[in-house]
Amino acid sequence: MRSTASDARMSPTPGFLVWRLSLKWRAAVDRAVAPLGLTHAQYSLLSSLYGMQRSGMRPSQRELADHTGLEALYVSKLARTLEADGLIERSRDPADTRAVQLSLTDRGSEVIRPAMETVQHLLDQLLAPLGGLDGRATARFVRDLTTLLDTPLDA
Incomplete structure (x- = not known):
């Protein structure tokens, strides 16, 4: 069977598929962590902070924003909320008083x-x-996603 121009217009683009997969994943994580009192964004911040701390880092809000891909202002807002909930501690970086360092509390570790x-x-x-x-297909998928994420886009 021959494909037509209208068939091509009906098939999803890679950008559309990436967007849909992202929405599917975000919604699934939101549902999964809601019983623990977390949102997907809070989970992303806390789990990233957990991993960074385990590797010996005490990241600043900016470093955590860069790591997660979240906007720095949003990370700051999330951090204040998570601090109020007793899940993280925020403190000034002794080496740079403009920077705020983050660390999980014991309660934060218990939740994450x-x-x-x-x-x-x-x-x-x-x-x-x-x-x-x-799986091999998963390894290829991760490699391809990493390539796409590492490719800069002009605004």
């Missing part, structure tokens, strides 16, 4: 560990069609 397990299970479900976390 089960959330990370829940999201890991969700990720296993998402990647099952690609052979799971250790």
